[in-house]
Amino acid sequence: xxxxxxxxxxxxxxxxxxxxxxxxxxxxxxxxxxxxxxxxxxxxxxxxxxxxxxxxxxxxxxxxxxxxxxxxxxxxxxxxxxxxxxxxxxxxxxxxxxxxxxxxxxxxxxxxxxxxxxxxxxxxxxxxxxxxxxxxxxxxxxxxxxxxxxxxxxxxxxxxxxxxxxxxxxxxxxxxxxxxxxxxxxxxxxxxxxxxxxxxxxxxxxxxxxxxxxxxxxxxxxxxxxxxxxxxxxxxxxxxxxxxxxxxxxxxxxxxxxxxxxxxxxxxxxxxxxxxxxxxxxx
Ligand code: NAD
Numbered sequence: 001x002x003x004x005x006x007x008x009x010x011x012x013x014x015x016x017x018x019x020x021x022x023x024x025x026x027x028x029x030x031x032x033x034x035x036x037x038x039x040x041x042x043x044x045x046x047x048x049x050x051x052x053x054x055x056x057x058x059x060x061x062x063x064x065x066x067x068x069x070x071x072x073x074x075x076x077x078x079x080x081x082x083x084x085x086x087x088x089x090x091x092x093x094x095x096x097x098x099x100x101x102x103x104x105x106x107x108x109x110x111x112x113x114x115x116x117x118x119x120x121x122x123x124x125x126x127x128x129x130x131x132x133x134x135x136x137x138x139x140x141x142x143x144x145x146x147x148x149x150x151x152x153x154x155x156x157x158x159x160x161x162x163x164x165x166x167x168x169x170x171x172x173x174x175x176x177x178x179x180x181x182x183x184x185x186x187x188x189x190x191x192x193x194x195x196x197x198x199x200x201x202x203x204x205x206x207x208x209x210x211x212x213x214x215x216x217x218x219x220x221x222x223x224x225x226x227x228x229x230x231x232x233x234x235x236x237x238x239x240x241x242x243x244x245x246x247x248x249x250x251x252x253x254x255x256x257x258x259x260x261x262x263x264x265x266x267x268x269x270x271x272x273x274x275x276x277x278x279x280x281x282x283x
Contacts, residue, residue: 001250002226002248002249002250002253003152003253003254003255004255005148005152005227005257005261006260007144007148007256007257007260007262007263007265008260008264010147010148010151010264010265010268011144011264011265011267011268013151014147014265014268014269014271015056015060015268015271017272018062018268018271018275019059019060019061021275022061022062022275023061025275025278025282026061029282031282032062032063033061033062033063033092033093033274033275033278034062034064034065034091034092034093034278035062035063035091035092035093035094035095035119035270036065036085036093036094037050037053037054037064037065037067037095037097038067038069038081038094038095039066039068039097040069040070040071040078040100040101040104041069042071043099046099049097050066050097053095053270054066056267056268056270057271057274060271060275062275065091067081071101072101075104075109078096078104078109079109079112082094082096082109082112082113083112085113086112086113086117092274092278092281093118093119093274093277094118095120095270096110110123111123115137116277116281117277117281118137119137120137120139120140120270120273121136121139121140121143121173122139122168126138127168127173130173130177131176133180137273137276137277138173138177138273139170139173140266140267140273141170141208141266141269142170142177143177143269143272143273144262144265144266144268145177145206145227145229145262145265146174146177146178146181147269148227148256148261148262148265149204152254154204154225156178156181156182156183156204157182157183158182158183158184159183159184159203159204160183160184160186160204161178161184161185161186161202161204161205161206162185162188162198162199162201162202162204162205162206163185163186163188163206163208164188164189164195164207164208164209164214164215164242165189165206165207165208165209165229166187166189170208170229171187171206171208172187175187186198196216199215199219199220200219200221201221202221202224203221204224205224205225205226205243206227206229207226207227207228207229207242207243208230209230210230210231212230212232212234212240212242213240213242213243214230214242214243215242215244215248216244217244217248217250217251218247218251220243220247220248220251220252221251222251223251223252224251224252224253225252225253225254225255226243226248226252226254226255226256227256227261228241228243228245228255228256228257228258228261229241229262230242230243230258231258231263239258239259240258241257241258241261245257
């Protein structure tokens with residue numbers, strides 16, 4: 001039976017570490033890290049995520065403010081806000097909650113964020129630095145996954161890591177981080193042939209497809225580590241991952257639950273990125 005990777009308690013630990021550093025910045029430099037969140041529309045998921053981020057900021061002592069707009073906001077208005085926030089020293093991090101309404105050109109808006117305040121690590125410059133292994137702000141979810149493996153002393157070097165999903169948010173940056181940690185990486189996506197055959201070879205499987213129950217328990221190699229990033233609604237309305245948890249748990253050595261696995265880590269790493277951004281800005 002697999003050991004459960006408790007993302008909630010690791011995230012709590014990370015937040016305590018961040019809080020310590022936030023307190024230190026306040027007493028030594030009289031600086032309070034600040035995070036600006038831009039929220040457009042009233043999508044229930046987005047509103048909940050933003051509320052959780054705000055709460056995490058409160059927990060660790062980061063000043064945060066949500067700039068809310070109705071879904072018919074003009075692109076120009078959002079652009080003006082981003083430019084203002086870039087120059088506002090109160091905010092060390094800027095986050096635009098995705099998804100934005102289709103009318104809005106999300107990429108061109110994101111690209112206006114000052115790269116030093118890009119706490120989601122989604123700008124081409126920060127992604128590029130990840131490719132060449134330079135210091136930068138890296139995306140929170142993949143960072144959270146690497147941190148979970150580290151805190152559970154799960155070795156990555158030499159491991160065959162199979163990642164399902166090639167998004168800019170999760171799969172691609174994670175592959176780069178895994179390569180930097182000396183893993184052998186296989187990327188899978190919707191056009192991959194024989195997904196079960198590849199998953200069966202994984203020492204570490206990361207499922208980030210957003211497809212309920214895509215990964216069958218019998219695909220998991222005996223003793224493999226299973227990281228489930230997926231956040232799906234089951235027919236009963238419960239939150240569930242991409243992996244058939246009950247069956248996979250019997251074969252895996254370690255497994256993340258959904259909820260309580262990768263999710264809380266993403267927010268903890270956002271807090272950490274905001275701290276890092278602040279430290280670099282006052283350096
Ligand atoms: P996305 O839709 O942008 O990308 C999904 C990827 O999965 C694509 O590359 C696609 O090719 C691949 N894919 C989809 N169906 C597949 C299939 N049947 N077989 C093989 N590959 C398939 O999604 P995303 O933004 O990367 O998010 C993925 C999932 O992770 C979603 O459920 C999302 O809610 C969740 N997520 C969770 C967190 C967290 O903090 N826990 C953070 C980000 C995303």
